[in-house]
Amino acid sequence: MTIAAITGATVVDEVAARDPDLISAAGSRTWSVCGSNFVVAITELTADDRLTEHDLPDEYLLLVQDDAVVGVEHDGRPRVTVGSPALVVVPAGTSTLYAAAPTTVVRVFTARCEEQMRRAVNHTAGADPRTAPLPEPTEHGNDRIRVHPLSSIPAQEGRFGRIFRTASLMVNWFPVQDGPRDTERLTPHSHEDFEQMSVTLTGDHVHHLRVPWTARMSQWRDDEHAEVGSPSMTLIPPTVVHTTRAVGEGPHTLIDVFAPPREDFLAQGWVLNSGDYRGGRP
Secondary structure (H helix, E strand, O other): OOOOOOOOOOEEEOHHHHHHOOOOOOOEEEEEOOOOOOOEEEEEOOOOOEEEEEEOOOEEEEEEEOOOOEEEEEEOOOOOOEEEOEEEEEOOOEEEEEEOOOEEEEEEEEEOHHHHHOOOOOHHOOOOOOOOOOOOOOOOOOOOOOEEEEEHOOOOOOOOOEEEOOOOOOEEEOEEOOOOOOOOOOOHHHHOOOEEEEEEEEEEEEEEEOOOOOOOHHHHOOOEEEOOOOOOEEHHHHOOOEEEEEEEOOOOEEEEEEEEOOOHHHHHEOOHHHHHHHHHOO
């Protein structure tokens, strides 16, 4: 795996073609990249292999992107089976997942999951001082596995993507983009005090990145236009102006990761599972 520093962003490109951070005895390969408050792991999961996480202090998110049958077990309770694309909230504690056929899954953990953070290829970089620390959660889900099939989520005019949360995490799993993005309808923006991890699962993309000027000219940077394949992970720091463009024909899949959950998305009523949390907006 290679990491390139661009305008302060960390890009891990085409991870499936490079050396993984972790290889299981059955041949599954995992690549992990962390931000200050979260860690994202992409795993090429072989048939009948098992991924077990022990004594996690927080819920984590599992993204199943195809029709391979994925089973999830939690603290000795009956197995939950996922047979189509879905987002799964796995409670804190010990859990195991497996696949009946080869597939690629994405898992998102909080930075309080110390072992998962240590696996990240960039874990020695330390927290970005511009990022607000991850607070202890004030809301809690329940202790059951919750499966949200994407097929049950119809398109809705005015809703931004498909946003889900845990007590401490948030992801936006965008609908598949067919073909290139309209270059006259990009959305450059920045975040003052939190990071964004952009995960591409299918298709080619370009991350356009700009560092704002400050009074110190030595801090100025040229714009970057990072071309990435799939899968890839790009960590975008606070204050960096960014927008992402799908390029080329065919399907393109993009996921954005944040921690803690974004209050602006909650206020808009865009979070699909907010009702699972105390104080969540329906």
